[in-house]
Amino acid sequence: MNRISDEFYPMIFKRKSFHVFKDPATRKAYRDEYGIFEDELKEIQKSYDSLVPLYPGIRTAMRIAENEETSCERGQEKVLLFYSEEKPNALANIGYLAEQLDLKLASLNIGALWFGLNKKKMPDHDGLKYVIMIAIGKVPEKAFRKDMFKAKRKEMNEIWEGPLLEGVSEIIRFAPSACNSQPWKVIRKGNRLDVYRYRSDKKIGVMPQDGLVVYNHIDIGIFLCFLELCLAHQGISFHRTLFDDDRDETMNLVAGYQLNG
Numbered sequence: 001m002n003r004i005s006d007e008f009y010p011m012i013f014k015r016k017s018f019h020v021f022k023d024p025a026t027r028k029a030y031r032d033e034y035g036i037f038e039d040e041l042k043e044i045q046k047s048y049d050s051l052v053p054l055y056p057g058i059r060t061a062m063r064i065a066e067n068e069e070t071s072c073e074r075g076q077e078k079v080l081l082f083y084s085e086e087k088p089n090a091l092a093n094i095g096y097l098a099e100q101l102d103l104k105l106a107s108l109n110i111g112a113l114w115f116g117l118n119k120k121k122m123p124d125h126d127g128l129k130y131v132i133m134i135a136i137g138k139v140p141e142k143a144f145r146k147d148m149f150k151a152k153r154k155e156m157n158e159i160w161e162g163p164l165l166e167g168v169s170e171i172i173r174f175a176p177s178a179c180n181s182q183p184w185k186v187i188r189k190g191n192r193l194d195v196y197r198y199r200s201d202k203k204i205g206v207m208p209q210d211g212l213v214v215y216n217h218i219d220i221g222i223f224l225c226f227l228e229l230c231l232a233h234q235g236i237s238f239h240r241t242l243f244d245d246d247r248d249e250t251m252n253l254v255a256g257y258q259l260n261g
């Protein structure tokens, strides 16, 4: 099993969502002063092929496109469009892949916004279905997150059951998710971590509940990306078992990790 590159780990602390690509102090659009270089765009496109998928058997693609192809108007420079074969677990696979790119973008001082609320009908690409997009724009380094622990997240006891795992439990809480819904729960028993997609009955944010559940499948892939980066960073090797996430219970098992210390 291939592991996600450790180079992404420090970016967990730096990344954040740029809901608008504007300096909050001056209200000036970042793109008036900054811009993504052509060779950075090439690097982003090229790096997609070296990312590690959760499900290597699912064909995916990423395309860098112009804003006009979408309804996203947050002041971004470009959009990254993600496509996949329609197969079980395709959404979690895209979440896992595209989160690696979200972290890579932070290392280039390119701000990003996962954007699920795209209203335009998106054509297929190379026989693959459109899944989701990430809006991007160059921003100054100081615009990134300074103290991740101040970001709004659920309490630890809502997302983790059993003894905490130092360097892991307190970091993975900060994975991004649609409407900040954080649809995950980890149950630890000894050296075993079971990860569940948690379906809340509460309406969260602006998305209709059914729509949110779709995005929550993507969120779970994002969470597994964070979890594996943290385990690797702590020097904890593991054996991972993936489960088809095809039910819609309150607790849906998606992955089990046997930790080897």
Ligand SMILES: Cc1cc2nc3c(=O)[nH]c(=O)nc-3n(C[C@H](O)[C@H](O)[C@H](O)COP(=O)(O)O)c2cc1C
Residues within 6 Å of the ligand: 015, 016, 017, 018, 019, 113, 114, 115, 116, 117, 118, 132, 151, 174, 175, 176, 177, 178, 179, 180, 215, 218, 219, 222
């Ligand atoms: C799958 C997904 C879809 C999202 N869709 C939107 C969106 O349509 N509009 C938006 O403003 N933010 C969107 N977000 C950003 C989340 O609101 C944000 O990640 C969450 O509030 C946590 O904040 P942070 O990313 O700054 O840590 C999305 C995030 C994810 C993971």
